[in-house]
Amino acid sequence: MSILIDQNTRVLVQGITGKEGSFWTQHMADMGTNIVAGVTPGKEGQLCCGAPVYHSVRNAVKAHKADAAMVFVPPKFVLDAVMESLDSGIRLIVTLADGIPLHEQAKIRAAALASHAVVIGGNTSGLIAPGKAMMGSIPYWIERVYKPGRIGIMTRSGSLTNEVTAMVVAAGFGVSTLIGVGGDPVPGARFAEFLPAFEADDETDAVVIIGELGGTMEEEVAEAIASGRFTKPLVSFLSGRTAPPGTRMGHAGAIITGGKGSVEDKTRLLESVGARVARRPREVGSLLKAALGERN
Amino acid sequence: MKLFEYQAKEVFADAGIPVPKSVLITGAGETAAAVGFVGLPCMLKCQVLSGGRGKAGLVKLAKTQAEAEVLAANYFAGVPSLHAVLVEEAVAIERELYLALTMDAPSGRAVLMGCAEGGVEIEQVAAKTPEKIVRETIDLDRGLQPFQISDFVYRLGLRDDALKQVGKLCGALYRAFRSMDAELIEINPLFLTKSGTAVAGDGKLSIDDNSMFRHAAYEKGRPYYASDMEFEAAKEGIPYIEFDGDISLMCAGAGLANTVYDLVNYEGGKVANYLEFGGPNYMKAGTAMRLCLANKPKVILIVTFGTIARADVMAEGITKAVQELKPDCPIVACLRGTGEERVDEIFAPIGLKRLSDTEEAVRKAVAIASGRERA
Incomplete structure (x- = not known):
């Protein structure tokens, strides 16, 4: 088991026929992700990466019962794309664009x-759940990073994730599910919200959080641990x-104020x-070993 | 994009928020006419974006026209790259409040904040007595409701006429926050005058960078940047900040760049500049290196671990940049990710060897900068 997605998740791709959309949809499919349909207004009836394309999310969901939406649209159209999928009852949405206007980030979060x-x-x-499914533009082919295993990872930064x-992998571990919540000041989903699912997942032994200065997401994680909602090593x-x-x-989210x-x-x-906090990336491996050794 | 005080006050005035009478001058020669218009005594306020202007002596009261002229002359002669001074009527103040709007990330709502004790020490008030900060969160689709304003100003401790005046102003401030796509809008201090009106004493407004396409009238020219190089980097879309050390960073990705910055400090090194050339800029190695060399660093430290920002493409860019710019300082390069296996071959003509461990690269750069090691 992974959390959020696996090979059975029925994924719909919004903006599938665009350059980025079709490139990464092919990669998602190659990795084993179950792509059931795509949406691009005005292109209903075409095929893209083997998936039928629909004019609207409503039409695609009616025909294919998707459970998750992957959004590849430019920043200023993301709010509408998210609203469209929510309207059709989809409750897991991943949106990659860098540059969503702040007030629209907030509307997405509130919605x-x-x-x-989960947006x-x-x-x-x-x-990504390595070896099972991926929604996004994650380089699953880099073996020394995206090796399947039993560590849940959550991150605010793409470059630092690698x-x-x-x-983590060099220390002999692998990844159960990796969630990039993103570097925006108002992300659609926050670290602490995924901790209960990692807690319940019997294929996750510990969680690694890759955070940064600014915001309150790390503080919320500490609170989830303090309240007993998460008891595995972190x-x-x-x-x-x-x-x-x-x-x-x-990142705009990374600023200390007051x-x-x-x-x-x-x-x-x-x-x-x-929780254990590494001062350098290398220490994450040894702290994981210490935490899991202590537990067993 | 942070606006200058005079620009924030233009927005306030358009939104119906009272502001003191003022004139913006761009040279000391305009002082007399400005003072003639706003009257005496008056304030002279340097239009700079850094905080703590009062403490830095960049905001001063002039009681006479002669005083104003001396002040203006000193400001324009003495404050580096000062482009304008706001000459403003001095308001007779009864008390000062604090008022601000920003976004509350966990709820996805706007948050209106106020404090009955305004003025320069608001950060200390917030840190020591957070209960004095009154908050009201706002659903962006519904907007700020009258009952919310009424409750907010009452909790601020305002009554009677002041309650009505500040309440009206909160509504206007929220409309400005939304229409400007602001990430922060702040009035500190908000004056309650002896004649019973609420007037914005200062104004801070920053427009969300992702929303600038809706605010094209604001052009972010040289006055908005600390240095010529930061301005040039911004024109290229390259995140770049100057420091006073001797190790220039060229990193891909914000998180990794921040981490390398930390590691350099841990190892006892000092950063000359922070620079990101990942994401859409991964083909701009030449521009990035030119920006680094402008700081005359002892070493350039390149660290990347990219996917779409391919290591081999960055290596080609770096090789070309070295051949064209002929840097007189050594380069330490740690490139990983897509195409990394081709990097050594691409670097061969410039004799650069690829490292694959971030900490090893940082230690090497710090050793070179400190003179302990030769490249």
Whole structure:
């Protein structure tokens, strides 16, 4: 078992006929993802990557009962695409685009909460259960990163995911499910919301969180541990420990304001509830070994 | 995009938020006419984007026209790359409040924040006595409802006329927040004047960068940047920040770049500049290297682990950049990801050897910068 997706998930692709859409849909299918349909307005009746294309999500869902939507549309059309899938009853949506207007990010987040849906992204490379299914633009072929295994991974950063996950694999572990929640200031889904599913998943032994300065997602994780909603070992790596306060380096979400959101504060909170925090990417491997050894 | 105070106040005025009478001057010669229009005493306020202007002496009161002229002359002569000064009427203040709107990420709602104790020490108030900050979250589809405003201003401790005035202003501020696609809009201080009106004493407004296509009237020119190179990098769409160290970073991806920045500091090195050339910029190695060389670093440290931003394409760009720019400092390159197996062959003509471990690369760069190791 993985969480959120596996080879049985029926995936619909919005924007399937675009350059990025068709390129990554082919990769998703090659990895074993069950692509049931695609949507591009005005192109109903075509085939793309072996999947039938429909004019609207309504038409595609009527014919194919999709359970998940993969959104490959440009940033300013993401809000509408997410609303369209929610309207058809889809409750797992992954949206990759970097550049969604902030107020639309917020509307997506509010709509996800109101519909009890999981909307992952934007500004992410998506979601993968290695060896089973992938929704996004994740380079599953890099064996020293995306090796199947028993560690759940959640991340705010694409580039750092490769760096840190390579350390997890180098230490002899592999990945059960990897979720990129994305680098936007208002992501559609947040770290702590996935912890109960990882807790329940008997194929996940521990969770690694790849976070950064700014925001409150790491604090919410600490709270989930403190309240007993998550009891498996948790290891975290947080970037931006030495970033100068108030300077925006990198993700818009990664900024410390008013003395809040510093990596130091996040570390103190996580460690106070028994999570382990690596100072360097390499330490993630040894901390995982220590945490899992202690448990067994 | 952070706006200057005078621009934020233009937005406020359009939204119906009272602002003091003011004139923007771009040279000391315009001071007399400006003072003539706003009256005495008046404030002279340097239009810079850095915080803490008051403490830095960049906002001062002038009681006479002569004082104003001396102040303006000193500002334009002394403040680096100052482009304008706002000459503003000095308002007779009864008390100061704090008012702001931003986005609350966990709920996906806007959040209106206020404090009965405005002024420069708001961060300290928020840190020491967070209960003094009054909050009201707003559903973006429904908008800010009258009952919410009424409850908010009452909780702020306002009564009677002040309650009505500030309440009206909250509605206007929310409309400006939405129409400007703001990530933050802040009035600190908000003056309650002796004559009983609410006036925006200062104004901060930053427009969400992803929404700039809807605000094309704002052109982000040189005054918005700390240096010529940061301006040039922004024109190329390359995230770039200058520091005063001697190790130039050329990294792909925000998270990895931040991590390399941390690792350099852990190892005792100092960063000359932060630079990302991943994502859509992975073919811009030449531009990236030119920006780095402008800081005269002792070493350039390149770290990437890309997928679509292919390692072999970046290596080709780096090779070409080295051949064209002939950097006089060594380069340490740690390239991983798609096409990495071709990198050594691509680097051969420039004699660069690919490293594959981030920490090893950082240690090597720090050792070179400190003179402990030769490239």
